[in-house]
Amino acid sequence: MSVSHNDVRRIAELARIAVPEERLESLSKELNGILEHMESLTDVASAGAVNESQGMRLAPDVGPSVHLERRPADFAPNSRDGFFLVPRLSTHDSAADAS
Amino acid sequence: MNARAEVDAAFARADHVGAWRDGLNILLAGDRETAGAEAARVNTSGFLANTPVVVKDNIATTSLPTTCGSRILEGYVSPYEATAIAKLRDAGAFVLAKANMDEFAMGSSTEHSAFGPAKNPIDPTRVPGGSSGGSAAAVAAGITRIALGSETGGSVRQPASFCGIVGVKPTYGRVSRFGLVAFASSLDNIGVAGATVTDAALGLRAIAGFDPNDATSAKVPVGEYDNAATDRLDGVVVGVPREYFPDSLDPAIRARCNVALDALRAAGATIRDVSLPHTAHAVPVYYIIAPAECSSNLSRFDGVRYGLRIEGDGLRGMYEATRSRGFGAEVTRRILLGTYVLSHGYYDAYYKKAQEVRALITRDFTSVFASGVDVLFTPTTPSPAFALGAITEPYEMYLSDIFTVTANLAGIPGMSVPIGRVRGLPVGGQILAPHFDEMQMFRVGFALERANLAMGDA
Numbered sequence: 001m002s003v004s005h006n007d008v009r010r011i012a013e014l015a016r017i018a019v020p021e022e023r024l025e026s027l028s029k030e031l032n033g034i035l036e037h038m039e040s041l042t043d044v045a046s047a048g049a050v051n052e053s054q055g056m057r058l059a060p061d062v063g064p065s066v067h068l069e070r071r072p073a074d075f076a077p078n079s080r081d082g083f084f085l086v087p088r089l090s091t092h093d094s095a096a097d098a099s
Numbered sequence: 100m101n102a103r104a105e106v107d108a109a110f111a112r113a114d115h116v117g118a119w120r121d122g123l124n125i126l127l128a129g130d131r132e133t134a135g136a137e138a139a140r141v142n143t144s145g146f147l148a149n150t151p152v153v154v155k156d157n158i159a160t161t162s163l164p165t166t167c168g169s170r171i172l173e174g175y176v177s178p179y180e181a182t183a184i185a186k187l188r189d190a191g192a193f194v195l196a197k198a199n200m201d202e203f204a205m206g207s208s209t210e211h212s213a214f215g216p217a218k219n220p221i222d223p224t225r226v227p228g229g230s231s232g233g234s235a236a237a238v239a240a241g242i243t244r245i246a247l248g249s250e251t252g253g254s255v256r257q258p259a260s261f262c263g264i265v266g267v268k269p270t271y272g273r274v275s276r277f278g279l280v281a282f283a284s285s286l287d288n289i290g291v292a293g294a295t296v297t298d299a300a301l302g303l304r305a306i307a308g309f310d311p312n313d314a315t316s317a318k319v320p321v322g323e324y325d326n327a328a329t330d331r332l333d334g335v336v337v338g339v340p341r342e343y344f345p346d347s348l349d350p351a352i353r354a355r356c357n358v359a360l361d362a363l364r365a366a367g368a369t370i371r372d373v374s375l376p377h378t379a380h381a382v383p384v385y386y387i388i389a390p391a392e393c394s395s396n397l398s399r400f401d402g403v404r405y406g407l408r409i410e411g412d413g414l415r416g417m418y419e420a421t422r423s424r425g426f427g428a429e430v431t432r433r434i435l436l437g438t439y440v441l442s443h444g445y446y447d448a449y450y451k452k453a454q455e456v457r458a459l460i461t462r463d464f465t466s467v468f469a470s471g472v473d474v475l476f477t478p479t480t481p482s483p484a485f486a487l488g489a490i491t492e493p494y495e496m497y498l499s500d501i502f503t504v505t506a507n508l509a510g511i512p513g514m515s516v517p518i519g520r521v522r523g524l525p526v527g528g529q530i531l532a533p534h535f536d537e538m539q540m541f542r543v544g545f546a547l548e549r550a551n552l553a554m555g556d557a
Contacts, residue, residue, distance in 0.1 A: 018419035046455035063311035
């Protein structure tokens with residue numbers, strides 16, 4: 001299995017990271033270099049070693065609310081309808097003016 | 100000394116050794132006033148009363164920023180603090196400063212920090228190790244006796260070895276991860292760097308314990324690790340896994356390990372050859388699982404709610420611009436690698452396979468421990484601290500963790516204790532113990548320290 005330029009474009013898109021065209025060659029080389037070392041795992045007899053339905057044991061989420069040392073008013077001064085408002089994107093400004 | 104005096108002494112030391120950006124660059128943030136205010140809040144009857152602690156910059160504090168060594172969190176101040184920080188305060192200790200680190204804990208040298216590389220106080224032309232390089236260096240430089248770091252693949256033990264100090268990784272679940280910025284959630288731990296085994300033991304005792312805010316926190320009693328020492332080790336079986344002593348091991352490191360084993364033998368321990376057959380697969384397994392989990396954990400850094408935001412063409416453009424400018428090269432590489440191994444068509448061959456082999460690695464340990472071996476002894480690192488800029492190929496850097504990643508994969512505790520000098524540079528010996536048997540691990544650690552090997556040359 002070899003990581004092509006298209007693969008790098010595709011995974012960069014999935015990861016929401018902009019990768020410039022000139023970085024595709026070096027990145028695919030780096031990723032292939034790393035993945036080459038993983039090929040040794042294909043020969044390891046491991047079927048059934050893990051019960052997939054198990055996953056990690058997590059305690060039920062029943063604890064108290066997290067205590068905040070800094071008041072929301074200090075770091076998130078704007079809110080509406082019980083939601084925090086984050087700064088608007090400039091590309092959305094025109095939409096805001098219209099509403 | 101009272102807290103004020105501790106603060107002044109620590110900062111005087113930090114200034115004297117050049118801990119800041121223009122010197123060793125081991126501390127990213129901290130000042131006398133802020134530390135003084137933290138010191139004033141401590142429980143003065145705690146067993147660590149008035150003890151200053153340097154804290155790795157991926158552990159949330161409210162008095163100082165938490166940047167994770169990344170541009171994407173530059174200047175970010177957390178609204179809540181890590182459980183480990185609150186527990187330190189209960190024990191009487193306080194946050195002195197935040198330590199430099201490889202960005203998002205991804206690295207083995209602290210060269211991947213967005214705020215410049217840290218330097219080893221023993222030899223400033225060399226790395227202090229990573230990713231908790233700043234924490235280990237702060238202890239080695241005498242700024243504090245205890246520092247908190249984090250371990251995902253050896254990131255406290257390896258820098259401890261490179262800096263000539265003690266480094267501890269607890270059992271997974273022993274110390275709450277609440278407030279530790281997540282890198283790889285099934286592998287992450289908060290760990291402790293200490294000037295001596297006693298310092299590390301006290302640090303762990305302070306921060307360990309069940310926390311309802313961490314769904315993976317274990318309900319196991321915390322021991323008095325500082326009291327784990329015994330006069331002798333009669334009846335203790337120390338396993339020496341042959342896979343950690345390959346023919347290619349640096350002969351000088353092998354020589355120091357042999358001196359350490361002789362010391363354990365002299366203290367009454369029985370030394371036994373053992374095998375951990377899946378050891379060779381640990382690095383490839385780790386470098387599939389850790390990047391996979393990191394690609395998920397780091398998706399939250401998107402410029403929307405906190406941290407860096409760089410606008411682009413609409414929302415999608417903003418995500419991409421923020422993340423590509425906010426993350427460094429190593430973090431980007433691992434996110435892409437992780438995304439790839441989790442993606443459709445590759446999940447079974449890579450991620451699922453890696454988790455299966457991980458289970459086999461864990462089984463290697465549990466079988467050996469069940470066969471009557473109490474602890475294992477290995478070198479901590481395959482080399483002493485390398486020169487800044489010496490390792491540029493990613494996989495070569497990953498091999499620095501070859502002896503340490505297995506403990507993170509299996510969840511067992513491990514510690515590094517200085518056992519001598521190789522070509523003038525410190526090296527550590529590693530003790531690995533069964534899950535939740537930190538008492539046994541510290542007992543053997545104390546015995547090694549008592550043997551006074553740290554300044555012995557190979």
